[in-house]
Amino acid sequence: MASLDRSLIAGLSVFEGIAAADLDRIVGQARSIRIAKDQPVFEQEQDAHSFFLLLDGHVRVVKSTPDGHEVIVRYISPGELMGIAHALGRTTYPASAIAVVDCVVLAWPGQLWSTFAANFPSFSANTYKTVGTRLQDAHARVIEMSTEQVEQRIAHALLKLIKQSGRKTEEGILIDFPISRQDVAEMTGTTLHTVSRLLSAWEDQGLVKSGRQRVIVVEPHRLLVVAEGRAAKS
Amino acid sequence: MASLDRSLIAGLSVFEGIAAADLDRIVGQARSIRIAKDQPVFEQEQDAHSFFLLLDGHVRVVKSTPDGHEVIVRYISPGELMGIAHALGRTTYPASAIAVVDCVVLAWPGQLWSTFAANFPSFSANTYKTVGTRLQDAHARVIEMSTEQVEQRIAHALLKLIKQSGRKTEEGILIDFPISRQDVAEMTGTTLHTVSRLLSAWEDQGLVKSGRQRVIVVEPHRLLVVAEGRAAKS
DNA sequence: CGGCCTTTTGACCATGGTCAATGAAGGTGG
DNA sequence: CCACCTTCATTGACCATGGTCAAAAGGCCG
Numbered sequence: 001m002a003s004l005d006r007s008l009i010a011g012l013s014v015f016e017g018i019a020a021a022d023l024d025r026i027v028g029q030a031r032s033i034r035i036a037k038d039q040p041v042f043e044q045e046q047d048a049h050s051f052f053l054l055l056d057g058h059v060r061v062v063k064s065t066p067d068g069h070e071v072i073v074r075y076i077s078p079g080e081l082m083g084i085a086h087a088l089g090r091t092t093y094p095a096s097a098i099a100v101v102d103c104v105v106l107a108w109p110g111q112l113w114s115t116f117a118a119n120f121p122s123f124s125a126n127t128y129k130t131v132g133t134r135l136q137d138a139h140a141r142v143i144e145m146s147t148e149q150v151e152q153r154i155a156h157a158l159l160k161l162i163k164q165s166g167r168k169t170e171e172g173i174l175i176d177f178p179i180s181r182q183d184v185a186e187m188t189g190t191t192l193h194t195v196s197r198l199l200s201a202w203e204d205q206g207l208v209k210s211g212r213q214r215v216i217v218v219e220p221h222r223l224l225v226v227a228e229g230r231a232a233k234s
Numbered sequence: 235m236a237s238l239d240r241s242l243i244a245g246l247s248v249f250e251g252i253a254a255a256d257l258d259r260i261v262g263q264a265r266s267i268r269i270a271k272d273q274p275v276f277e278q279e280q281d282a283h284s285f286f287l288l289l290d291g292h293v294r295v296v297k298s299t300p301d302g303h304e305v306i307v308r309y310i311s312p313g314e315l316m317g318i319a320h321a322l323g324r325t326t327y328p329a330s331a332i333a334v335v336d337c338v339v340l341a342w343p344g345q346l347w348s349t350f351a352a353n354f355p356s357f358s359a360n361t362y363k364t365v366g367t368r369l370q371d372a373h374a375r376v377i378e379m380s381t382e383q384v385e386q387r388i389a390h391a392l393l394k395l396i397k398q399s400g401r402k403t404e405e406g407i408l409i410d411f412p413i414s415r416q417d418v419a420e421m422t423g424t425t426l427h428t429v430s431r432l433l434s435a436w437e438d439q440g441l442v443k444s445g446r447q448r449v450i451v452v453e454p455h456r457l458l459v460v461a462e463g464r465a466a467k468s
Numbered sequence: 469c470g471g472c473c474t475t476t477t478g479a480c481c482a483t484g485g486t487c488a489a490t491g492a493a494g495g496t497g498g
Numbered sequence: 499c500c501a502c503c504t505t506c507a508t509t510g511a512c513c514a515t516g517g518t519c520a521a522a523a524g525g526c527c528g
Contacts, residue, residue, distance in 0.1 A: 063373065067463070069381040073373060088366030089359075094373070125323075131365055132322030138372035139297065139307060139328070145379040146423030147303040150484065180506065189380030194484060196507060212493055212506060229301070384516065414474065428516060430475060446474060446525060 004032055008055060008106070012079045014130070017122040026116070030106040041083065041097040041105060048085035048093050050107045054078050057103025058165065058177040062186075063095040072186040074137070075100070075177075077164055080130075086113035087127050100177045145189055148229065153188040154198055155227035158208070162217050171209055172218035180213050202226075238266055242289060242340070246313045248364070251356040260350070264340040275317065275331040275339060282319035282327050284341045288312050291337025292399065292411040296420075297329040306420040308371070309334070309411075311398055314364075320347035321361050334411045379423055382463065387422040388432055389461035392442070396451050405443055406452035414447050436460075 006023040009015050015023060032055070035041055041052060041059060059076040073095050076082045085093050108116075117124040144153055158175070166173040181192040181199070188195070199215070202208045207223055209216040217223055225231050240257040243249050249257060266289070269275055275286060275293060293310040307329050310316045319327050342350075351358040378387055392409070400407040415426040415433070422429070433449070436442045441457055443450040451457055459465050 063377055065377060065381055067381075069377075071377045071380050073376075087362070088369060089363040090366070094370060128321070128362060128365070129323040131362070131369060132324070135322060135365060135369045135372060136328060138369060138376060142307075142372060142375050142379065142423075143297055143299060143303075143305045145376065146305050146420075147299055147301075181508095182506080186380075189376075191485060192507080193486085193509090197484095197509080200508070210507095415476095416474080425517060426475080427477090427518080431477080431516095434476070444475095 004028070004030060004106075009053065012053075014053070014079075014081055014123065014126045016126065018120050022120065026108075026120075027106070029112060030108050033105050033107055035099040035103045035105060037099055037102050039099050041099060041103070042093050044093055044096040046093050048083065048091055049110050050083060051081065051086060051110060051113060052083045052097075052108075053081055053106040055104040055106060057105075058100040059103060060098045060100050060183070061095050062098060070186055071189070072183060074134070075161070075164065081127060084113075084127060084131070086110055087131055100179075150188065150190045150194055151198060151231075152227050152229050154184060154190070154195060155223050157184060157187045158215065158217055159220065159223060159227055161215075162220065166217070169216065172216040173220060174214070174216045178213035179215060184215075238262070238264060238340075243287065246287075248287070248313075248315055248357065248360045250360065252354055256354065260354075261340070263346060264342050267339050267341055269333040269337045269339060271333055271336050273333050275333060275337070276327050278327055278330040280327050282317065282325055283344050284317060285315065285320060285344060285347060286317045286331075286342075287315055287340045289338040289340060291339075292334040293337060294332045294334050294417070295329050296332060304420055305423070306417060308368070309395070309398065315361060318347075318361060318365070320344055321365055334413075384422065384424045384428055385432060385465075386461050386463050388418060388424070388429060389457050391418060391421045392449065392451055393454065393457060393461055395449075396454065400451070403450065406450040407454060408448070408450045412447035413449060418449075 004027045006020060006027050009027060010020070010023055015026070018026070030053075035057070042048075042050070044062075044064060054076050056078050058078075059082060061073040061076060061082065062070050063073055064070050076097070082097055083093060085091065088094070117127075144156060148156070161175045161179070162173045165176045167176040168174075181195040184195045185192045199208060199210050202223075203210060205222075207217070207219050207226070209218055222231075238261045240254060240261050243261060244254070244257055249260070252260070264287075269291070276282075276284070278296075278298060288310050290312055292312075293316060295307040295310060295316065296304050297307055298304050310331070316331055317327060319325065322328070351361075378390060382390070395409045395413070396407045399410045401410040402408075415429040418429045419426045433442060433444050436457075437444060439456075441451070441453050441460070443452055456465075
């Protein structure tokens, strides 16, 4: 294994305000793992043996219901923590995490969580802020699902995705990882058919361009108009 | 104001494992406030000047959207903290809290949050566990809204309510505070009409009894069958 | 008693889900 | 390099769920 370096994590908001020597010690206790595309980082209900930091790639966090439905909870971008069941007082992972592309993660054994939290106040402050943000995201999503039409929800989902993982191209803003109609459906509580129909319609109107596991938002501003529910009904 | 006593908060899970003398000091810094029915404890977007503990009554936490929709985030029962924006790293309340009946709350100034968190490790551990639980509740709700029919969601909502605030009567389990069809609709992302129709149907089947701002679950077990989606379609 | 709020119920209809079939893109092995 | 196969996307037809609109009745309070 290549030797790990504190430069991997210096500058990340989770570790901000922590001394260089401490960063070295933190990184020293991590294992670096390569996860191939479509392979799990951890799985729902599994014992939460580790927590993770995504260094490179994109990860999809999915919750499955007993009756076989899957819901995408969120996508993780580089620099974010995941599998932080410990911060929620859990001993098992509440969801599964799947590599959307080949990924590199750092993994720490779960029992280090309390050590880090105790020794690095800014670490615990930052992670709890993360949990707080995720709580607010989840509430925002409940509200969207309660009050918005499918069309608006899908538009919001795309806007969130380009905000989090958009890459500018000359055609527009590309969502920088493979994402299928089915994936968008699982983020918005609808079906791949409806997503497909809407993307086709939007493509006709020049709002987006899309292809196999690829979405480019051409006109974010007009998409925002749709998301806010003030769009002409064609 | 009547003098406050640590017996008010001893035994609550948030304060468990804290010495009697500390409890006295904690209670000593609180103000006790009586909130009349339908009055706000705090309001969305307001500066988060205080955090609260509900001593008696029931409080409805509501988020309003810019376009006038309201969504009920949760109901608070006695012994629970609320208005803990500080734990989420916020300076304003993310939602409003309305007294559903006459209530009594303890209020602490917001700047004490960090003091409590620093001096009483079990306080901060317990509150973060609370935040973790709420995050999981929110995710559970997203999943319900994505995968379940209205009928199931309403059944689940009623089951949660009787679990949290049910009082046994000879007719069945009563939800122990006034709750309208509209309220149930705002918990489940539907309309009061649909809730009314379903409650009427369930009343005919002997599952529930209901009246003006009153719901009694007569047969929790059969309601659970409905909630899980394995009910005869009449 | 009068007025207001909550609930009920009916009729109608739109959104979006279900079912089904076809087509395009990419990957793999011969 | 081509043939085949799998996965993903498209599109049409149909229809059920549940939202909208409307009207009326019941309960509660001043």
